[in-house]
Amino acid sequence: MTDTAEAIAPVGSLRGRDFVSAGDLSPAEIRRVLATAARLKADFSANRRHERPPLVRRTLAMLFERPSLRTRVTFEAGMVQLGGSAIQLTAGNVGWGVRETVADVARNLQAYVDAIVIRTGPHEVALEFAARASIPVINALTLHEHPCQALADVYTIEEAMGSIAGRLVTFVGDGNNVFHSLAIVAAGQGAHVRLAHPPGYGPDPAVVQRARELGATAGGTVTLGADARAMVEGADVIYTDAWTSMGQESETEARRAAFASYQVDAGLVAIAGPAARVLHCLPAHRGEEITSDVMDGPQSLVFQQSENRLHVQKGLLVELLGDPAHVGDSDSADAGDPGPGADGHARIGPG
Ligand code: CP
Ligand code: NVA
Numbered sequence: 001m002t003d004t005a006e007a008i009a010p011v012g013s014l015r016g017r018d019f020v021s022a023g024d025l026s027p028a029e030i031r032r033v034l035a036t037a038a039r040l041k042a043d044f045s046a047n048r049r050h051e052r053p054p055l056v057r058r059t060l061a062m063l064f065e066r067p068s069l070r071t072r073v074t075f076e077a078g079m080v081q082l083g084g085s086a087i088q089l090t091a092g093n094v095g096w097g098v099r100e101t102v103a104d105v106a107r108n109l110q111a112y113v114d115a116i117v118i119r120t121g122p123h124e125v126a127l128e129f130a131a132r133a134s135i136p137v138i139n140a141l142t143l144h145e146h147p148c149q150a151l152a153d154v155y156t157i158e159e160a161m162g163s164i165a166g167r168l169v170t171f172v173g174d175g176n177n178v179f180h181s182l183a184i185v186a187a188g189q190g191a192h193v194r195l196a197h198p199p200g201y202g203p204d205p206a207v208v209q210r211a212r213e214l215g216a217t218a219g220g221t222v223t224l225g226a227d228a229r230a231m232v233e234g235a236d237v238i239y240t241d242a243w244t245s246m247g248q249e250s251e252t253e254a255r256r257a258a259f260a261s262y263q264v265d266a267g268l269v270a271i272a273g274p275a276a277r278v279l280h281c282l283p284a285h286r287g288e289e290i291t292s293d294v295m296d297g298p299q300s301l302v303f304q305q306s307e308n309r310l311h312v313q314k315g316l317l318v319e320l321l322g323d324p325a326h327v328g329d330s331d332s333a334d335a336g337d338p339g340p341g342a343d344g345h346a347r348i349g350p351g
Helices: 003-008 026-047 072-083 102-113 121-130 149-159 179-186 207-218 230-232 248-258 268-271 302-321
Strands: 060-062 085-090 113-121 137-139 168-172 192-196 221-227 237-239 277-280
Touching: 003 149, 003 277, 026 149, 026 179, 026 302, 060 072, 072 085, 072 192, 072 302, 085 149, 085 168, 102 121, 113 192, 121 137, 137 149, 149 179, 149 302, 168 179, 168 230, 179 192, 179 207, 179 221, 207 221, 221 230, 230 268, 248 302, 268 302, 277 302
Parallel strands: 060 085, 060 113, 113 137, 168 192, 168 237, 192 221, 237 277
Antiparallel strands: none
């Protein structure tokens, strides 16, 4: 899609879609989400509020059975900033798959709210919600994918260095959920994605194949290897994540031993050179997968990346839930919903 087409495409045009895998949206559709996120970020950054929020009276159900800071807060705060609201639910107080079936929970929720955001271990549970619910289901992390993270990652890379197409992005560590989604999104946008991982901790081959297929169209590639120093040579971006993901805690000691030579420290970053930037999805385990001097140093984009979770998820929400007539910025008219002054809904930040 050309920039011109993006500029005139109405938001809300992905209305009703699920986002369980990063591959659920095409590379062109992902560009649309990122473009909408950029408009929302610019609009919001001016005075930390939207004059005409596009999701007035929309409601999100947030089903979280794993800890979260960034994903949970950015979805809830983002929804409020867009004029809507979010309801936090836990496995303990709903009991999907325990107190009643996922299908029955989904059937109830679709009558009450406009979308479901779910963080759970088994990817199959997120897929089942998507299959059963008639409303959009968004994956807020499973052990297999973290697609919302990948959107913010690519957005941040492009914000810092322009188009990701042709860029070399080296992920150092586990071939995990964060890597899976990043590979799909980044290769689909034409990046060269590398993973340096110890034996036995590689990605799902089906994900690599999917990312390579998407990359073939866009000029992107996916390469796997074991030598972290060799894999970061020439990298524009070095990315790392926890060695032990949520749900793998019993493997912590074995993983510490396996990943000991995969730490992103100043020496590794120096191989890529001074222009390389460093990403981490957070939470970080300082002194394990990343050192504090790198994470807090001048090449780090880590906190810009975590801020962008807010703006990019707002772009996703507007595209999936918005009224296609609403162009999503402060100059727009929203035919169906009153403006923010009309019903006195929450304002965010100063002013
Ligand atoms: N990166 C990320 O998803 O952070 P949380 O686990 O805090 O949501
Ligand atoms: N791979 C990590 C990401 C946390 C946001 C995990 O799944 O725990």
